[in-house]
Amino acid sequence: MSKKYTIRKGLNLPLFGEPIKELKPSKFVSNYAIRPSEFIGLKPKLAVKVGDKVKAGQAILFDKKNERIKIPSPISGEISAIQRGPKRRLDQIVIRANEKCEYLNFGVKTALKKDEIKNKLLESGAWTLLKMRPYGCLANPDDSPKAIFINGMGSDPFASKPGFSLKGKEELFSRGLEVLKQLSDRIILSIAQDENSDLLNNANDIEIHRFSGPHPSGNTSVHISRVAPLNKGEVIWTIAAQDVAIIGKLFELGELHLDRTIAAGGSGMKNPQYYEVRGGQSMKTFFSEETNKGNYRFISGSVLSGESIGKEGYIGLLAKQVSVIPEGENTDFLGWVLPGFDKYSFSKAYFSWLFPNRKYNLTTKLNGEERAFVVTGQYDKVFPFDILPNQLLKSIWAEDIEKMEELGIYEIIPEDFALCEVICTSKQPLQEMVRKGLDILYNEMN
Amino acid sequence: MKFIQNIFDASRPAVTSGKLKPLYPLHNALETMMFVPDHNAKSGAHVRDAIDLKRTMITVIFALIPALIFGIYNSGYQHYKALGLLNNDIGWLQFFTLENFLFGALKIIPMIIVTYIAGLGVEIYFAYRNKHAVNEGFLVSGLLIPMTMPIDMPLWMIAISTIFAVLIGKEVFGGTGMNILNPALTARAFAFFAYPSFMSGDKVWINTTLGPGEALVDGYSGATALGQYATTGSTTFSAWDAFLGIIPGSIGETSTILILLGGIYLIATGIGSWKIMFSSLLGAITISLIFNAVAPSMISPEQQGFLSIPFYFHLVFGSWAFSTVFMATDPVSAAHTERGKWIYGFFIGFLGIMIRVFNPAYPEGMMLAILFMNVMAPLIDHYVVEGNIKRRLKRLKLSVK
Numbered sequence A: 001m002s003k004k005y006t007i008r009k010g011l012n013l014p015l016f017g018e019p020i021k022e023l024k025p026s027k028f029v030s031n032y033a034i035r036p037s038e039f040i041g042l043k044p045k046l047a048v049k050v051g052d053k054v055k056a057g058q059a060i061l062f063d064k065k066n067e068r069i070k071i072p073s074p075i076s077g078e079i080s081a082i083q084r085g086p087k088r089r090l091d092q093i094v095i096r097a098n099e100k101c102e103y104l105n106f107g108v109k110t111a112l113k114k115d116e117i118k119n120k121l122l123e124s125g126a127w128t129l130l131k132m133r134p135y136g137c138l139a140n141p142d143d144s145p146k147a148i149f150i151n152g153m154g155s156d157p158f159a160s161k162p163g164f165s166l167k168g169k170e171e172l173f174s175r176g177l178e179v180l181k182q183l184s185d186r187i188i189l190s191i192a193q194d195e196n197s198d199l200l201n202n203a204n205d206i207e208i209h210r211f212s213g214p215h216p217s218g219n220t221s222v223h224i225s226r227v228a229p230l231n232k233g234e235v236i237w238t239i240a241a242q243d244v245a246i247i248g249k250l251f252e253l254g255e256l257h258l259d260r261t262i263a264a265g266g267s268g269m270k271n272p273q274y275y276e277v278r279g280g281q282s283m284k285t286f287f288s289e290e291t292n293k294g295n296y297r298f299i300s301g302s303v304l305s306g307e308s309i310g311k312e313g314y315i316g317l318l319a320k321q322v323s324v325i326p327e328g329e330n331t332d333f334l335g336w337v338l339p340g341f342d343k344y345s346f347s348k349a350y351f352s353w354l355f356p357n358r359k360y361n362l363t364t365k366l367n368g369e370e371r372a373f374v375v376t377g378q379y380d381k382v383f384p385f386d387i388l389p390n391q392l393l394k395s396i397w398a399e400d401i402e403k404m405e406e407l408g409i410y411e412i413i414p415e416d417f418a419l420c421e422v423i424c425t426s427k428q429p430l431q432e433m434v435r436k437g438l439d440i441l442y443n444e445m446n
Numbered sequence B: 001m002k003f004i005q006n007i008f009d010a011s012r013p014a015v016t017s018g019k020l021k022p023l024y025p026l027h028n029a030l031e032t033m034m035f036v037p038d039h040n041a042k043s044g045a046h047v048r049d050a051i052d053l054k055r056t057m058i059t060v061i062f063a064l065i066p067a068l069i070f071g072i073y074n075s076g077y078q079h080y081k082a083l084g085l086l087n088n089d090i091g092w093l094q095f096f097t098l099e100n101f102l103f104g105a106l107k108i109i110p111m112i113i114v115t116y117i118a119g120l121g122v123e124i125y126f127a128y129r130n131k132h133a134v135n136e137g138f139l140v141s142g143l144l145i146p147m148t149m150p151i152d153m154p155l156w157m158i159a160i161s162t163i164f165a166v167l168i169g170k171e172v173f174g175g176t177g178m179n180i181l182n183p184a185l186t187a188r189a190f191a192f193f194a195y196p197s198f199m200s201g202d203k204v205w206i207n208t209t210l211g212p213g214e215a216l217v218d219g220y221s222g223a224t225a226l227g228q229y230a231t232t233g234s235t236t237f238s239a240w241d242a243f244l245g246i247i248p249g250s251i252g253e254t255s256t257i258l259i260l261l262g263g264i265y266l267i268a269t270g271i272g273s274w275k276i277m278f279s280s281l282l283g284a285i286t287i288s289l290i291f292n293a294v295a296p297s298m299i300s301p302e303q304q305g306f307l308s309i310p311f312y313f314h315l316v317f318g319s320w321a322f323s324t325v326f327m328a329t330d331p332v333s334a335a336h337t338e339r340g341k342w343i344y345g346f347f348i349g350f351l352g353i354m355i356r357v358f359n360p361a362y363p364e365g366m367m368l369a370i371l372f373m374n375v376m377a378p379l380i381d382h383y384v385v386e387g388n389i390k391r392r393l394k395r396l397k398l399s400v401k
Helices: A114-124 A170-181 A198-202 A220-227 A241-253 A284-290 A389-397 A401-406 A414-423 A430-445 B002-016 B021-034 B053-082 B098-129 B137-147 B155-173 B183-194 B225-232 B239-244 B256-269 B274-297 B301-307 B311-316 B320-327 B338-358 B365-400
Strands: A002-006 A020-024 A031-034 A044-046 A059-063 A070-072 A077-084 A090-097 A131-133 A147-152 A187-192 A207-212 A236-240 A259-265 A273-278 A296-300 A321-326 B209-211
Touching: A002 A220, A044 A090, A059 A090, A070 A114, A114 A241, A131 A220, A147 A170, A147 A220, A147 A241, A170 A187, A170 A198, A170 A241, A187 A198, A187 A220, A207 A220, A220 A236, A220 A414, A236 A241, A241 A259, A273 A284, A389 A401, A389 A414, A389 A430, A389 B365, A401 A430, A414 A430, B002 B021, B021 B098, B053 B098, B053 B137, B053 B256, B053 B320, B098 B137, B098 B155, B137 B155, B137 B183, B137 B320, B155 B183, B183 B365, B225 B301, B239 B256, B239 B311, B256 B274, B256 B320, B274 B301, B274 B311, B274 B320, B274 B338, B311 B320, B320 B338, B320 B365, B338 B365
Parallel strands: A002 A207, A020 A273, A147 A187, A147 A236, A187 A207, A259 A321
Antiparallel strands: A031 A090, A044 A059, A059 A070, A077 A090, A131 A236, A259 A273, A296 A321
């Protein structure tokens, strides 16, 4: 079964620095880090202390609420630091890597049953590659999801295109699919309309749907809303296609290899292209070699919903891309009055609309100050859901749980509001608000 | 630009502490008007659109300016015409003259200044009291208010109406973004009911002062087209004059063509809702056609006359165009849902024309129609939201089966 969906509402930001489809191999990196904040819903509990030797795939953290959930080490080495923030919150666990990576072996026995598969995923930490809806947090192994959605596309700015980043890993991807099939009756792979890679050759007995249109056509929430809308009380698991190959490798070799082909884009990159990178690795050398000189923001993830990690930071364990864009520096004399031929706006309030094909070197500038919600109907233009965005946001603001549920908060996660946030006249922190709403709901339900 | 920045930098310490602290919102407002601040995105999306509330508001002001400038010329033109100083043979060729402009400007610019001082004064006080930045909403309201007034409105009345509108229309509801009624129309409604002799009738639309203390004695009829219709069932003005705007009326409302231009600009920039404007047009046409159909059964010939005028008369006379383009589209007081905007706009056009025809005491039905629909907008939204919720529940029920 295969269906085509065209997403009409949305926006592709016209940015400089789209990665070209060329791959640069990995280099040895000596430092790695795990940041608990990357895992939504995790109540972290340390499984190691400074000086411990770990292997790749060994648990670094547990989830206090469900100790079967483990955050794995991406590399073998020694725990060199455990850094804490305010109120002793765990910030990051730093691992100094060995020259040669040793992997913990989880066995290669085939023909496993459902529970054995779950255990293997949990034991190896590969479970953290799965997320659940609602909430977009770590999946709960005790749930039985109505479907597993595999996201085989990327519509974010500079997103890594699975067709390219999984090149040569098609077998592992198929192997991963076989594993996931044991976990749910319904496996749904969504891919771009123009995707024609070998990925699909062995994708038997699963639903494949093709999506086209501007971002967020590649967001999993959009795929869910079109294919199998999530109702209250239901659970869906989601995973990225790149991570399906990691699961495939785990079952093929018995080892957890968290290396991926990531896309690196943005005007700060010397050569925006694809790189081989391992999850959690220090990006210090990478950024100093591959980016231009200047004041840049270094983002693990996309410019829409990634995390700023700084020039010496560590890429997220789950990240599929990095983005490097200039920090905004100067004030703008009478910027709100002048015609603004060079100012990017989704609206046509600046005269830059006279040059529709122009690309921009957008900085991180807010271009204004935060204001009360005034303008309506703006978000709807980039929000392809049957959800009333303003009303949902107001119910979150009022912490009205019943209203949030009624208005469909289960169907979205913060990244779905990223475009609304970009074009918001009032510069409201929408993704933060949505996360807060989901947290309130999660705490109420669990 | 550096020296302007230096002035702000040097004066900032004085207003962030000490006795001048209440002036901080003013300082901040002026500084951010001169320089869009260099704040960077801290959470969420790392890149942001160039649009902000200031740009949104200035876009509306750009759209208003043609009608405003026309209004300035027109007040002078109507004045000199009433005094009999114009050559009737060449008519509107004497429209764009320096004299007309100067006469209008000397009247209207003080009105604008008074409105801004009164309104922003209240806004800045509340910004200080509630510790937030001054919202830009009043930039537009402050221009709309004088444009909806007759030319001879005393300045103190404008000031009081403005203060009332900002206080009762906006701040008591929690400030910008929370108000139920359109602040500019609240000011006009206040003036209309508080000072009726300055806001309605035949005498207020044209300045007929000859010199200091002297007025044209025997009445030059300065009735507006709608005023004439209400009393006689016909008008002496042509629809073409009304479309161009060479008729008496509130300062900004007369030139339909320039308002249309402003409306097109608002729609093209995406700032004004085309749904509201378009559905108001539909509403106005619908009621006009109904009136045309029932006109013969009216008793008085005046009513028969008023009811049977073609719909495009309604669009060019009075404030239908101005209200639809600039008042109905205020996003805060309009319906917030996209479906709701259709209903909201339709009834503004429908009720506005209905009130103007049926109630000769209020030839300006648009003001009342919009204020009424402002109050109804949350109800409309409620049903749209319920519809969305019901669809979701239905899907849930289907999946349970």
